[in-house]
Each structure stands twice: as C-alpha cells, then as structure tokens.
Amino acid sequence: MTDPSGETVVDIARLRRSCGACALSQLCLPATIGHEDMPKLEAAVRQHRPLDAGRTLFAEGSPFNELHVVRSGSLKTVSVQSDGTEQVLGFHLPGDVVGLDAVAEGQHRCTAMTLERTTVCDIPFNAIEDVARRVPGLQRQLYRVISREFVRDQEHLATMGRKQAPERLAIFLKSLSDRRRALGLEPLELTLSMSRSDIGNYLGLVIETVSRLFSRFQDEGLLTVQRRALRILDYDALARLAAGMNDATEGSRQRSPLR
Amino acid sequence: MTDPSGETVVDIARLRRSCGACALSQLCLPATIGHEDMPKLEAAVRQHRPLDAGRTLFAEGSPFNELHVVRSGSLKTVSVQSDGTEQVLGFHLPGDVVGLDAVAEGQHRCTAMTLERTTVCDIPFNAIEDVARRVPGLQRQLYRVISREFVRDQEHLATMGRKQAPERLAIFLKSLSDRRRALGLEPLELTLSMSRSDIGNYLGLVIETVSRLFSRFQDEGLLTVQRRALRILDYDALARLAAGMNDATEGSRQRSPLR
DNA sequence: GCGCTGGCTTGATCAGGGTCAATCCACGGC
DNA sequence: GCCGTGGATTGACCCTGATCAAGCCAGCGC
Known part of the structure; x- marks a missing residue:
C-alpha cells in the first residue's frame, strides 16, 4: 500500500x-x-x-x-x-x-x-x-x-471445486510466488497487497479460516507472516501441499478430496 | 445418449x-x-x-x-x-x-x-x-x-466460491434451462446428457449430495426427475433458490453464505 | 428366466470449516 | 498521552456436506 x-x-x-x-x-x-x-x-x-x-x-x-x-x-x-x-x-x-x-x-x-x-x-x-x-x-x-x-480462470475453478482449505491457500501463495519469479522479482519474500478478506473471498473461505491457516503454516515452518509481509521459508513443502500431498504436515492421514 | x-x-x-x-x-x-x-x-x-x-x-x-x-x-x-x-x-x-x-x-x-x-x-x-x-x-x-x-467461467467461479450445495444445483439446472430457451428449445423438459457424477464433479459436490438434492427438489415440488429425464415444475422457485433466497423451501432460516 | 454390472438412491456417521464472539494490534486523530 | 476504528487473530460451538455402507433399479448377456 x-x-x-x-x-x-x-x-x-x-x-x-x-x-x-x-x-x-x-x-x-x-x-x-x-x-x-x-x-x-x-x-x-x-x-x-x-x-x-x-x-x-x-x-x-x-x-x-x-x-x-x-x-x-x-x-x-x-x-x-x-x-x-x-x-x-x-x-x-x-x-x-x-x-x-x-x-x-x-x-x-x-x-x-x-x-x-x-x-x-x-x-x-x-x-x-x-x-x-x-x-x-x-x-x-x-x-x-x-x-x-x-x-488461469480454469485452474482457479479446479481449485475451488476439488481442494481443501489448506491446499487452496497453498496454491494461492505458490501462484503468487511463481508469478513474481516470472516477473524477475524476489519470489520468496513479498508484500500481500490484498486483505485477508480479499484472499478469503477469492478462495471461497471465510476470513477466520484464512487467518487460522496462516498461523498453522507458520507453526509448521512453511512461512512467516506479519500483517502483509510474507516470507516463504519452505517453498518445496508449500508446493507439495498445493499439489495435494499433505505429507509431514499432519501425520499421514491421506485424504483424497471428493474420492 | x-x-x-x-x-x-x-x-x-x-x-x-x-x-x-x-x-x-x-x-x-x-x-x-x-x-x-x-x-x-x-x-x-x-x-x-x-x-x-x-x-x-x-x-x-x-x-x-x-x-x-x-x-x-x-x-x-x-x-x-x-x-x-x-x-x-x-x-x-x-x-x-x-x-x-x-x-x-x-x-x-x-x-x-x-x-x-x-x-x-x-x-x-x-x-x-x-x-x-x-x-x-x-x-x-x-x-x-x-x-x-x-x-461463463467467471460466473461458475462465483458459484463455486460463495454458494451452498442446493443453490449450486439450482443454478446449474436453471442455466441448462435458460440455455435451452436461448436455443429455441423447450426449456422446462430436458434430458440430462451428463451423469450424476459429472454434475457433482462440475459443481464441487459428491454424487450422493447431488442425488439427495434431486430427491429433495422433487419432494418440494420444484421438479420431477427419473434417471436422465428432467421436468421443471416450478421454474420461478428454482430461480429464487438459485438467486440465494431459499424461501418456502425449508421454513425461514435465512442463511447468508459466507456472511 | 438368472445373475451381473454400473449408475443411482438412501441412511448413518463424522469432520472440515463456517458462525458467533471476544480480544488483540497498528494506526490515526486529537 | 488517550481513545476510536478496522483489520487480524484465536477460541468454542455446531451445521453442511463428505464419507462409509447398504440397497435399488434398468439394461444386458446368456
């Protein structure tokens, strides 16, 4: 801002x-x-x-x-x-x-x-x-x-249809990072220009869920975030999460969305 | 088919x-x-x-x-x-x-x-x-x-993000009907060319939910459906449901999705 | 006729994430 | 300094819709 x-x-x-x-x-x-x-x-x-x-x-x-x-x-x-x-x-x-x-x-x-x-x-x-x-x-x-x-819209559509909340946020953050890389900007450190409310709205989640997920990702060592400042600590883990393989994250309970 | x-x-x-x-x-x-x-x-x-x-x-x-x-x-x-x-x-x-x-x-x-x-x-x-x-x-x-x-994709995106399951199916059926009308075909009587599984996948719902909703809509007098044959009995009610005003449907508990 | 198959329906159970509510924090005005 | 405001965080609770499981029905091969 x-x-x-x-x-x-x-x-x-x-x-x-x-x-x-x-x-x-x-x-x-x-x-x-x-x-x-x-x-x-x-x-x-x-x-x-x-x-x-x-x-x-x-x-x-x-x-x-x-x-x-x-x-x-x-x-x-x-x-x-x-x-x-x-x-x-x-x-x-x-x-x-x-x-x-x-x-x-x-x-x-x-x-x-x-x-x-x-x-x-x-x-x-x-x-x-x-x-x-x-x-x-x-x-x-x-x-x-x-x-x-x-x-891009079709990819977002697939996200909204099939994915769990954590995957959605991971996909969103990974996409932000990837787009920055494509622009030649630092991909792991960025300022979120949109509010939590915008993010939630975009991903089909309420603001509280977005907030909780940021905290959880932080606890799990994926990233640090304070207000709008985001730093991705473990890009690979984020990418794995985005791809649907919620590995170390929470034990091993593999849960295929929508069968 | x-x-x-x-x-x-x-x-x-x-x-x-x-x-x-x-x-x-x-x-x-x-x-x-x-x-x-x-x-x-x-x-x-x-x-x-x-x-x-x-x-x-x-x-x-x-x-x-x-x-x-x-x-x-x-x-x-x-x-x-x-x-x-x-x-x-x-x-x-x-x-x-x-x-x-x-x-x-x-x-x-x-x-x-x-x-x-x-x-x-x-x-x-x-x-x-x-x-x-x-x-x-x-x-x-x-x-x-x-x-x-x-x-059309953007409209579908909005559906996936904001809407409850009954609204999603109502929007889908209304859209099918409207598109038939635009083509000059009978809008209230149609054959679903896609399976329940396709519908569910498209709407981000599992097949069981789609099936239950068809039954419920039938109980409420919105439509009749047997296998692929669909007849819309109350287009206006379907349209109201699609628009998010779940009126007569289930009492009065107005529930605004995602606030 | 019989049984098989695949799509669909219906029921019981469970959990992901929405709702409600309290609190916190950064910022700006005065 | 103080308070007000608006965004963000965290907790407790509960509902919608996914999961698991059993059955139903139409069509088809034999």
Missing part, C-alpha cells in the same frame, strides 16, 4: 519509455512483434499516471472502450452477485491484461480496483483491432494473452 | 447446409457478417459427421489446430489435476465454442468428450485468423464469442 523506497521511482522513470523498452515486453502484447512494427503498437497505447490504492479502474456495467495492462502494482477484479455479496474473481499483477470480460457484451461484467499504488497502460480496443489486422504477430499474441487469462 | 425419433434426422439434413442457413448462426460466428462475406467464412469451416457418445474430440496435451463449434448434442471438458483426479470444467451445448484454452500455449489444456451423439463444426485456427483479418465483423464476433466463454 505504501511505496517503500526506490521501486516507484524506477517505475516513474520507465513511464516515459516505449513498449520496446518496457520490462514487461516479453509477457505483454509486444512479445512477438518485430522492431519495424513496434511503433504501430506504441501509437495505440496510452500511459496513465499512477493510481492510488482503492481506486476504480472500471466499474461493472460501464461501457467498454479499452483494455488495460498492469505495469506496476496490483489490482483485484470483483463482481456483485445477485444476492448482493461480492465475489473476488482475480488478482492482477504486472503483465496481466484486464478488461477482457467486457468484449462480449460491450460493457464490463466486473469492477477492477487497485490494491496499492498502481500504473496501467490503456489500449483502446478499436485501435488494437486496427493494428492487429495489419500486424499478424500482434493478432496472434492478443489471442494468446486472452487465452492465458482463460486458462 | 439415445437419439429418440426425429431430432437427429433433422440434424443430418442440416449438415449439408451452409453457415448462412444454420440454425445457430445468431449465436455462432456468422452473427454479424454480411451476406457478401459469408462464403469467405464458409470456406474455412469444415463439417464433421456425428460422433457417438463418449468420444474424445481433443485430448489434454494434444497440439492445437482448430476451434470447434457444437452444432447438436453436447460435450464436457475435463482436466486432470496434479493429484490425478479429474475436474469437469464445463458442459457445452449447441452454439458453444470449445478449444479456446489451447490458443495460449498451442496445445490443449483440457480434454473434450461427447456426452451423447454430437455434431461439431471444425474451424482451422489459421484459416479463421486469415478470414477475420479481411472481415472486421468476424474479427469482432470472434472476440465476442471468446469473451462469452470467459464470462
């Missing part, structure tokens, strides 16, 4: 740079574009100034105009259910594209909210369609990025 | 027809294409002969070449988890597109299997990309169809 020391400064410096120089270019849309086509893409992309924590990037029901790419910071997407409760659909880190849900109906099906000070690139959908038509590599990459989000 | 009387005959007759004449054209890719561009699309689409129940359309890990549109019948998509258990990701009815998960990595992330005698159209992805580049309407419609699947 706070922006400790240098990280933000670096981002501000990057703001003036192009897609070609962007640290995320391998994950983001320019990935497979040749040098000659880069200016066409860059013409379509708009940069934003950083948003403070808790700001709404787009709201459920609002008209769809552009896709957004997270450049630094993080977002959550939430949707309000018919019974009035909120559902956290996902957390979005640098390199992620948000706004795809809106393409079908022309209006957003969820609300995107910053969890900390966050910078995004805005890409008007019309513009990207035009450029994509002329640059086949971009077209393909756009499909790929969309599909990536799709796969 | 069986093909009772005339329905299949009609489908065979349709097989020879074009996208333009297809009953699904409003839901499928041709939706927003002008007459002049239709032949370009049709050139890319291949028709298949009907597949029997239990056949694999594509398997997890196999290379990605084409998208598939369900024309008649139904499919399920399943993915094998790290612990070896299967997860049913979705059921796909006429008009649905399957295979999108594979665009990101170039190989399928799930297996698609027919639940009954089923006809699909195959669309090589290369071909559709080419045509889409020259026909902006198709391009946009392709995005829309992709996004539609995306939204």
Whole structure:
C-alpha cells in the first residue's frame, strides 16, 4: 500500500519509455512483434499516471472502450452477485491484461480496483483491432494473452471445486510466488497487497479460516507472516501441499478430496 | 445418449447446409457478417459427421489446430489435476465454442468428450485468423464469442466460491434451462446428457449430495426427475433458490453464505 | 428366466470449516 | 498521552456436506 523506497521511482522513470523498452515486453502484447512494427503498437497505447490504492479502474456495467495492462502494482477484479455479496474473481499483477470480460457484451461484467499504488497502460480496443489486422504477430499474441487469462480462470475453478482449505491457500501463495519469479522479482519474500478478506473471498473461505491457516503454516515452518509481509521459508513443502500431498504436515492421514 | 425419433434426422439434413442457413448462426460466428462475406467464412469451416457418445474430440496435451463449434448434442471438458483426479470444467451445448484454452500455449489444456451423439463444426485456427483479418465483423464476433466463454467461467467461479450445495444445483439446472430457451428449445423438459457424477464433479459436490438434492427438489415440488429425464415444475422457485433466497423451501432460516 | 454390472438412491456417521464472539494490534486523530 | 476504528487473530460451538455402507433399479448377456 505504501511505496517503500526506490521501486516507484524506477517505475516513474520507465513511464516515459516505449513498449520496446518496457520490462514487461516479453509477457505483454509486444512479445512477438518485430522492431519495424513496434511503433504501430506504441501509437495505440496510452500511459496513465499512477493510481492510488482503492481506486476504480472500471466499474461493472460501464461501457467498454479499452483494455488495460498492469505495469506496476496490483489490482483485484470483483463482481456483485445477485444476492448482493461480492465475489473476488482475480488478482492482477504486472503483465496481466484486464478488461477482457467486457468484449462480449460491450460493457464490463466486473469492477477492477487497485490494491496499492498502481500504473496501467490503456489500449483502446478499436485501435488494437486496427493494428492487429495489419500486424499478424500482434493478432496472434492478443489471442494468446486472452487465452492465458482463460486458462488461469480454469485452474482457479479446479481449485475451488476439488481442494481443501489448506491446499487452496497453498496454491494461492505458490501462484503468487511463481508469478513474481516470472516477473524477475524476489519470489520468496513479498508484500500481500490484498486483505485477508480479499484472499478469503477469492478462495471461497471465510476470513477466520484464512487467518487460522496462516498461523498453522507458520507453526509448521512453511512461512512467516506479519500483517502483509510474507516470507516463504519452505517453498518445496508449500508446493507439495498445493499439489495435494499433505505429507509431514499432519501425520499421514491421506485424504483424497471428493474420492 | 439415445437419439429418440426425429431430432437427429433433422440434424443430418442440416449438415449439408451452409453457415448462412444454420440454425445457430445468431449465436455462432456468422452473427454479424454480411451476406457478401459469408462464403469467405464458409470456406474455412469444415463439417464433421456425428460422433457417438463418449468420444474424445481433443485430448489434454494434444497440439492445437482448430476451434470447434457444437452444432447438436453436447460435450464436457475435463482436466486432470496434479493429484490425478479429474475436474469437469464445463458442459457445452449447441452454439458453444470449445478449444479456446489451447490458443495460449498451442496445445490443449483440457480434454473434450461427447456426452451423447454430437455434431461439431471444425474451424482451422489459421484459416479463421486469415478470414477475420479481411472481415472486421468476424474479427469482432470472434472476440465476442471468446469473451462469452470467459464470462461463463467467471460466473461458475462465483458459484463455486460463495454458494451452498442446493443453490449450486439450482443454478446449474436453471442455466441448462435458460440455455435451452436461448436455443429455441423447450426449456422446462430436458434430458440430462451428463451423469450424476459429472454434475457433482462440475459443481464441487459428491454424487450422493447431488442425488439427495434431486430427491429433495422433487419432494418440494420444484421438479420431477427419473434417471436422465428432467421436468421443471416450478421454474420461478428454482430461480429464487438459485438467486440465494431459499424461501418456502425449508421454513425461514435465512442463511447468508459466507456472511 | 438368472445373475451381473454400473449408475443411482438412501441412511448413518463424522469432520472440515463456517458462525458467533471476544480480544488483540497498528494506526490515526486529537 | 488517550481513545476510536478496522483489520487480524484465536477460541468454542455446531451445521453442511463428505464419507462409509447398504440397497435399488434398468439394461444386458446368456
């Protein structure tokens, strides 16, 4: 939530740079574009100034105009259910594209909210369609990025259906760590930008269960956590737990979820 | 699973027809294409002969070449988890597109299997990309169809996270009914093409719970079900239950899931 | 007819995790 | 300094739905 020391400064410096120089270019849309086509893409992309924590990037029901790419910071997407409760659909880190849900109906099906000070690139959908038509590599990459989000949702679906609470939290934490590694960031030490309540909501657990599990993981030497600061002590054990093999954890009672 | 009387005959007759004449054209890719561009699309689409129940359309890990549109019948998509258990990701009815998960990595992330005698159209992805580049309407419609699947997954996610077992089954049955209505089919009387086990797996419930809930819904006069034959008697009550207001159902104990 | 098989139903029991409630802790205002 | 607030933690209790187990029913081979 706070922006400790240098990280933000670096981002501000990057703001003036192009897609070609962007640290995320391998994950983001320019990935497979040749040098000659880069200016066409860059013409379509708009940069934003950083948003403070808790700001709404787009709201459920609002008209769809552009896709957004997270450049630094993080977002959550939430949707309000018919019974009035909120559902956290996902957390979005640098390199992620948000706004795809809106393409079908022309209006957003969820609300995107910053969890900390966050910078995004805005890409008007019309513009990207035009450029994509002329640059086949971009077209393909756009499909790929969309599909990536799709796969991530399906993995989350499997988590929600089959897994016990401890596995769910382990999967979540492992995924956070893995995504940080993919971004070239320290994977074992991180600041949770979302509240316990967001985590619980996302995983289909109540806040008390999340809290208890953090304490238990800590007792078992998997990690240390104080408020938002998380340090993973035993990544392998966390990964094993996430994979469903709750080994040393609690004796040997192997329990296959849903037979 | 069986093909009772005339329905299949009609489908065979349709097989020879074009996208333009297809009953699904409003839901499928041709939706927003002008007459002049239709032949370009049709050139890319291949028709298949009907597949029997239990056949694999594509398997997890196999290379990605084409998208598939369900024309008649139904499919399920399943993915094998790290612990070896299967997860049913979705059921796909006429008009649905399957295979999108594979665009990101170039190989399928799930297996698609027919639940009954089923006809699909195959669309090589290369071909559709080419045509889409020259026909902006198709391009946009392709995005829309992709996004539609995306939204459906997100809705299912919310179901798995927040809802109690009875709500989950009610949501599932209501959705089946609604999708039939959208296809112009009788919405209140239908044959479940998937087993109890598939339903339970999809909803994150064990088979016994699904069975008990069917019995309970029957006792409450919501529906009748014998084997695969389902008749919805009180759609509104089912819809209320799906929306989280378990009214008459069991007295008045209002229980908000997850606060 | 008979028995087998596989899918489905129903009952009894148990525990994972939700609910309720008290407390703690960090932070900010005054 | 003091208190208020909101997020987080911990404990006691109990309900929903999973587990274990027995039976039912339809279809099929012989």
